[in-house]
Amino acid sequence: MTRDWLDEGLNNFTKRLSVDYDEMYDDIMVSILYADVGIIEGTLKGLSTGHQLTIALQRGKPILFLHRTNNANSQLVMLRGAHSDLISEHEYKSDTEIPGLIENFLESQKRGKRTRFNLVLARKEQQYIDWASYIYGKSKTEIIRELIVARMNSDLNYRKGLRLKKSL
Numbered sequence: 021m022t023r024d025w026l027d028e029g030l031n032n033f034t035k036r037l038s039v040d041y042d043e044m045y046d047d048i049m050v051s052i053l054y055a056d057v058g059i060i061e062g063t064l065k066g067l068s069t070g071h072q073l074t075i076a077l078q079r080g081k082p083i084l085f086l087h088r089t090n091n092a093n094s095q096l097v098m099l100r101g102a103h104s105d106l107i108s109e110h111e112y113k114s115d116t117e118i119p120g121l122i123e124n125f126l127e128s129q130k131r132g133k134r135t136r137f138n139l140v141l142a143r144k145e146q147q148y149i150d151w152a153s154y155i156y157g158k159s160k161t162e163i164i165r166e167l168i169v170a171r172m173n174s175d176l177n178y179r180k181g182l183r184l185k186k187s188l
Contacts, residue, residue: 022051022054023048023050053079056082056129057081057125057126058073058084059122060073061086062085078159079159082106082107082108082125083107084121085107085108085109086110086118086121087109087111087112088112088113104162105162108128110125149164
């Protein structure tokens with residue numbers, strides 16, 4: 021965890037303490053930037069939850085989105101509009117299911133560890149990535165990944181190499 025805010029939030033709520041929302045927002049944004057993954061409990065609707073989800077996705081963070089089964093107040097409607105392979109959505113009926121869902125999600129993220137690297141683009145290439153990101157409502161990382169996957173899928177030499185590797 022990059023930020024344990026539950027006890028502080030509960031204390032502020034029960035004692036009706038004032039909250040410095042600017043500081044809270046800054047803390048949340050820093051936490052998202054430092055996190056490797058995000059876990060959102062979206063049973064109750066909230067604009068701030070959607071905003072945090074958007075920021076995390078823009079930063080390429082995998083998200084586990086949890087919500088109770090058949091909850092009319094769920095943030096799920098907003099999630100349906102977010103088309104990203106970085107989101108894993110799971111329903112649960114009982115709170116006892118949550119630890120297992122989190123454990124499975126975290127384990128799945130270990131296997132597919134990602135590599136970060138710098139990419140130098142010509143201006144025209146950057147303009148395309150910026151344009152595609154805006155038009156398709158995806159992060160620049162998602163656009164680049166999709167381009168790479170499309171190339172991988174159409175590259176006969178690469179596919180032949182994979183078949184040879186599997187047969188060894």
